[in-house]
Each structure stands twice: as C-alpha cells, then as structure tokens.
C-alpha cells in the first residue's frame with residue numbers, strides 16, 4: 001500500500017512516497033518496507049533505534065520533529081504515538097463493525113468478557129481483547145498485556161474481521177490510553193466501571209490517572225458513541241465526573257446501577273446459585289437470576305448489558321443472556337472444597353477496593369470465619385500496599401500475607417509494607433505454604449479467599465535479564481493443597 005494514500009486518509013503530511021509493507025514500534029521487528037514508530041518510553045528512547053530500523057529496511061519513521069532521521073521519510077509530529085496510530089489504523093483494515101471499550105480501575109476484564117458472552121449468546125461472532133488475551137469463538141491467545149501495543153491491537157482487530165468476527169469488546173487500561181495503544185478505529189460505546197487507587201507508580205497522582213482514563217471518552221470513542229457509566233449506590237464522585245466528560249463531548253449517555261437512569265438496579269438478593277436482580281429498563285421491570293455471586297459482578301454484568309444494548313442488540317436477547325452468564329476465569333472462581341467442607345475461592349483482587357469488593361461478595365456466604373491470603377506485586381504502586389492490608393484486615397477473620405510477583409523487589413520488603421496495614425496478619429512468604437496453611441486451618445463453616453493472581457499462571461521473580469516466571473496457578477495449587485490435606489500429608 002502507498003504511504004501517500006495512508007497519509008492522505010489520516011490527514012498527515014508526507015513529502016515523499018513509498019510502498020508500505022507493515023508497521024512496527026520495535027526496531028527488532030522491522031522488515032523492508034516497514035513504517036517505524038520511534039517513541040520516548042519509560043525505559044528507553046525509541047529514537048535511539050531509528051538508524052537500526054532504517055538499516056533493517058524501514059521506509060518511513062514517525063517521530064518528534066527534533067529526532068534525527070537519515071535515509072528514510074521523516075513523518076514529524078509532536079505526538080508521534082498518535083500520528084503513528086492514525087496511519088497504522090488506515091493500513092490494518094477492515095476491522096469488525098461493532099467495537100466497544102471498557103475502562104475503570106477494576107472490572108474491565110470481567111466486563112469485556114461478559115459483553116463477549118452476551119453477544120455470543122445472541123448469536124453474534126464476538127471476541128474480547130484484554131488481560132485474558134484475545135478470546136474468540138475458537139479459543140484464547142495471550143498478548144501479555146491488558147492493552148496490547150498499537151500494532152498488535154490493530155493487526156488483531158483486522159485478523160478478527162478476516163475470521164468473520166463482527167463484535168469486539170476491548171479493555172482500555174490507563175497505560176494503554178496514555179500511550180495511544182488503542183486508536184484509529186471507530187469505537188461505538190465505552191463503559192466505565194469504577195475508579196480507585198492503582199498504578200501511582202506510573203501516574204503522578206489520582207487526577208493524572210483519571211485524566212488518562214478520560215481520554216477514552218474525550219478523544220478515542222466515535223463522535224456519536226454511547227458512554228455506559230456505572231452509577232452505584234456508594235460511588236465516589238469520579239463516576240459522575242465521567243458523565244460530565246461524556247456530556248461535554250456530546251456523547252449519548254447510558255447510566256447503569258442503583259443510581260442509574262437508563263438501567264436501574266432496584267433490588268439485589270443472594271440466592272442459592274447466585275443473585276436475583278430487579279432491573280428497570282425502557283419502562284419495563286424485569287427479574288433476572290444472575291448465576292454469579294457478589295455485588296461487583298452485578299455491576300460488571302449490567303455494564304456489559306449496557307454495552308451490548310449500545311451496540312444495537314435487542315433488549316430481550318440481552319437480558320436472556322445476562323441470566324446465562326458464565327463465571328470469568330479467576331474472578332471469584334471456586335477452586336476447590338477443602339476436606340473440612342470449606343469452599344476455597346480464587347479472585348484477581350489486586351487493589352484495596354477490589355479486595356473489599358471480593359470480601360463483600362463472600363461475606364453473606366460465611367457463617368464461620370473468612371480466611372484471606374494475598375500479597376502485592378513488586379515494581380508496582382507501593383502506596384497501595386498498606387491500604388490493601390487494611391482492606392483485608394477490616395473484613396477477614398484471619399489474614400495471611402504472602403508473595404505475589406515480587407519482580408525486582410525484595411519480597412520481604414513488599415510484605416512488610418502490606419503488613420503496615422494489617423499488623424495482626426500472619427506472614428508466610430512462600431505462596432504455596434500460605435495457601436496450604438489457610439486451607440488446613442479452615443473449618444466447615446469457613447471460607448478461604450486467595451486473592452491477587454486470579455487467572456495468572458506464574459510467579460514473576462526478578463527483573464530485566466534476571467526475570468524468571470515460575471509456574472504457579474492459585475486454582476491448581478489450592479486443589480493440590482486440599483488433596484495433600486486429605487491424604488494427611490500436610
């Protein structure tokens with residue numbers, strides 16, 4: 001494809017013309033005919049690899065005006081990530097007709113996965129892109145990140161369209177939004193789940209973190225898109241601010257929740273298998289039996305319903321599908337029943353807010369004690385560690401602080417910071433031993449919650465060249481520990 005055509009379509013000036021065979025943001029992936037995006041990153045400056053990219057055959061370089069480019073076309077832009085995305089989006093076409101996005105601190109993966117399930121049950125060929133990878137009607141492939149890089153994202157979308165996928169829901173992380181990793185496609189609806197502390201290692205403060213998320217509504221979605229905003233009973237003012245952003249952009253607004261105007265949740269009662277919901281939508285009142293436990297899963301399921309409705313799906317099909325939603329991997333997943341009879345749940349809670357939500361979900365089902373095992377990730381926001389300890393200690397009877405992906409940090413340091421918020425907690429660094437101790441201790445009326453890793457299948461130790469990923473799956477380990485206790489081997 002001709003560069004001049006891509007530039008014209010993207011409204012970008014190019015002063016020469018060549019044939020383009022692909023796009024790359026890593027010089028090691030450049031082949032002859034590639035357009036290379038040279039960006040300043042958190043670790044290194046991509047501009048340092050421009051010469052190497054040209055050596056490998058790059059025909060054009062998208063970079064800041066001050067970058068040095070000799071031997072290829074310099075497409076100069078003050079925000080090169082944005083310009084690169086605009087060009088690449090013209091190359092990777094066509095993409096699926098219906099694309100929706102979800103942002104928020106917690107609940108993105110659950111919501112995109114539930115949106116995918118609703119579309120699928122309504123007979124559409126649907127996929128999701130996020131922390132669980134790319135999930136299609138035929139299976140799932142990991143991308144390693146919640147929001148893949150722009151080239152992977154766009155090429156995945158066009159690949160999905162080639163496979164006949166018409167509906168895609170993707171997770172827009174704040175890192176992804178601030179690095180322009182999801183741009184250039186027409187997003188017809190965007191969901192917002194909630195907002196609380198996370199990632200303050202990357203964002204300067206909560207306002208900066210929120211501003212990154214607001215790019216989704218301010219810039220990324222289509223002009224006639226719908227904003228689907230969760231409005232719960234106890235929400236902080238952030239969700240109302242999202243409605244303001246959407247209003248200022250002139251988007252259609254769909255509010256969902258106890259305080260929602262479009263989809264109003266009027267009752268939620270736990271049942272044996274899940275929860276019975278009373279929901280008002282378009283003047284009709286419906287009772288829906290959601291086969292999942294926990295208030296947080298209701299928020300995500302109803303936000304997903306809103307996104308499916310915004311994509312044009314018939315309301316009857318949407319509500320029927322909500323009543324058939326399947327659990328999302330690693331989100332309040334019941335891993336095993338301990339020999340004592342205590343159920344053991346695995347959940348991906350890795351913020352204070354999420355721990356609170358996961359514990360609240362289990363509370364109505366505990367007649368004895370709630371035993372919580374968790375840790376905090378290394379080389380990530382330090383300031384969330386003590387609040388996570390506090391959240392766990394506040395509502396659990398027994399807390400065991402353990403390791404969760406220490407990465408480049410000393411795991412004992414991380415545990416110490418978590419323990420500042422939970423001084424009464426027990427400390428067992430080895431995650432398997434911690435899980436074994438929790439399950440061994442649980443009596444028939446107790447529940448064990450293993451939080452932080454959810455669907456993850458490895459423990460990340462070390463960083464840079466010393467990084468290793470040791471196989472570790474909370475669900476599997478919980479089952480093995482239960483078996484070990486049953487054998488009398490613990």
Ligand SMILES: CC(=O)N[C@H]1[C@@H](OP(=O)(O)OP(=O)(O)OC[C@H]2O[C@@H](n3ccc(=O)[nH]c3=O)[C@H](O)[C@@H]2O)O[C@H](CO)[C@@H](O)[C@@H]1O[C@H](C)C(=O)N[C@@H](C)C(=O)N[C@H](CCC(=O)O)C(=O)O
Nearest residue numbers: 025026027041042043044046049145146147149173175176
């Ligand atoms: C902090 C962060 O977001 N980093 C991501 C980001 O890196 P960066 O743009 O800062 O890149 P960099 O490593 O400094 O390099 C700068 C540029 O030079 C290029 N380069 C680099 C080396 C080289 O030899 N040649 C070369 O061309 C790089 O491709 C890059 O374009 O872009 C890279 C390419 O896409 C990602 O691999 C990298 O993810 C790192 C590994 C990471 O751990 N990211 C996490 C924190 C993350 O993104 N998480 C979010 C949120 C999770 C959630 O809450 O759900 C996610 O969306 O997954």
Ligand SMILES: Nc1ncnc2c1ncn2[C@@H]1O[C@H](COP(=O)(O)OP(=O)(O)OP(=O)(O)O)[C@@H](O)[C@H]1O
Nearest residue numbers: 105106107108109110296299347348349354357358
């Ligand atoms: N709507 C919600 N409100 C509060 N907590 C939630 C909500 N949804 C999920 N959680 C908590 O957050 C955890 C992670 O959920 P999920 O994976 O859906 O979020 P995410 O936003 O994709 O996370 P990440 O930022 O890691 O990609 C869950 O296991 C649960 O503990």
Ligand SMILES: N[C@H](CCC[C@H](N)C(=O)O)C(=O)O
Nearest residue numbers: 350376377380404405452453
């Ligand atoms: N067990 C994980 C959860 C990480 C969630 C991820 N989305 C992030 O914060 O980047 C950790 O802290 O390592």
Ligand SMILES: [Mg+2]
Nearest residue numbers: 108109131146
């Ligand atoms: Mg996620």
